[in-house]
Amino acid sequence: MDSYALEMEEITKEFPGVKALNRVSFQVKKGEIHALCGENGAGKSTLMKVLSGLYPAGTYEGTIKVNGEIKRFTGIKDAEEAGIAIIYQELALVKQLTIGENIFLGREPRKGLGIDWDTLHFEAKKWLEQVGLPFSPETRIDALGIGQQQLVEIAKALSKNAQILILDEPTAALTESEVATLMNILHELRRRGVTCIYISHKLNEVFAIADSITVLRDGQSIGTRPAAELDEASVISLMVGRTLTDLFPRQQHTPGEVVLELNDFCVYDREQPSKRILHNIHLQLRKGEIVGIAGLMGAGRTELATAIFGGYPGKITGDMRLNGKPVRITTPMEGIRNGIALVSEDRKRYGLVLEQSIKNNISLASLSRLSKGLVVDENEEIRQSNHYVKELMIKTPSIETAVGTLSGGNQQKVVIGKWLLAQPQVLILDEPTRGIDVGAKYEIYNLMNRLVEQGMAILMISSELPEVLGMSDRIYVMREGALAAEFDWREATQEKIMQAATGGR
Secondary structure, X not given: OOOEEEEEEEEEEEEOOEEEEEEEEEEEEOOOEEEEEOXXXXXXXXXXXXXXXXXOOOXXXXXXXXXXXXXXXXXXXXXXXXXXXXXXXXXXXOXXXXXXXXXXXXXXXEEOOEEOHHHHHHHHHHHHHHOOOOOOOOOEHHHOOHHHHHHHHHHHHHHOOOOEEEEEOOOOOOOHHXXXXXXXXXXXXXXXXXXXXXXOOOHHHHHHHOOEEEEEEOOEEEXXXXXXXXXXXXXXXXXXXXXXXXXXXXXXXXXXXXXXXXEEEEEEOOOOOOOEEEEEEEEEEEOOOEEEEEEOOOOOHHHHHHHHHOOOOOOEEEEEEEOXXXXXXXXXXXXXXXXXXXXXXXXXXXXXXOOOEHHHHHHHHHOOOOEXXXXXXXXXXXXXXXXXXXXXXXXXXXXXXXXXXXOHHHHHHHHHHHHHHOOOOEEEEEOOOOOOOHHHHHHHHHHHHHHHHOOOEEEEEOOOHHHHHHHOOEEXXXXXXXXXXXXXXXXXXXXXXXXXXXXXX
């Protein structure tokens, strides 16, 4: 008989107007890495918030057992005392404090009335060695990269004697080498008997690391299987309830006249005005086409998008034309007036007001169009919001729901709805599917095709080469602030793009 580190039985959790979890059962064997997969909104994060004590006993139905013993957590501290630790996608470190101070925050070793710094640094160093982080415990967190901060979070969890470690989208902001380091550490933790629950949309990582996989869909557990019995296609089918025969629904587009043109377009560093960060960009975007922008992190892709939209604060020189006419766009408001929209890579920071409703977010960029005099036409605002909720298949009980409570995929659809209401002629999508599940990605790709058929011009920036190759009609590759190559989609390959992006031969 299997020995379970964790058993969650018949877990049901309701919010006003929505049943987030419906009798979910979930078991994890001792010392295994268990992947939890599902679309955004499937219930993964809610289930983990129940497990970690964020939603305390009494706010849900069902039973939690740790090592066979029934547990009722009244808060996060109870879960930690039972050996459960969770590391969220948005790291919970205090950037201004040191590594050691973060690891022992709120439970510092004491000497008399003060903190025993010698013991704190000695113990912190021991945990840092366990995760392979070669830094002094006295190093400040803000001196570390995101991947290194992730390892501090793991060290912090292990210092609390965590036997069940939950990682929620742990590689979303990591480089390939940082992902490899994390994978090695998880293998080592498994060898030591630590049980890991791994939540990720990146199925290649799931199959590289997981022993077992559980799939949730629409708040219900669809099933648990050994990873060796599944492949990516079968997991996707379980997640979305249908087979996605082609992850990238490519369509033949017929590009029209040039809408956006850049010539000798240069962007300068905001802190050092003499330093160029974009060099003599020559670019064309036609009506009814999707143009992909590929390149490594730091190549200048986001700066290019922001500068076209009018949101870049530094100096810009060169020629920019819309429909053949020279334009100078220096603010986002001027960008909107000229028919340019930007879906930012950081939707929570730049795309949404999380505390506001779906309705208020969708109307945000179009208030002048929705107003009569100085008063917003609320009936029209409601009508348009309902239209885009339906059109984009946004899962929500109401247009009055706060955007911050939605899943990542549904938040992204709200951002897109906001810009579609503004009726742009140029839509810039910066990492349009980052952090969203495969089903929501597919819906966004189909939407892009529909918009292009209607004559919109789309500029898509993406770090995922299969996405760039699968959806673009043409592809520009950026390297060190310049355009290094241009390909038609028929001739482009991952190898050619990477050669151009890295300067390889």
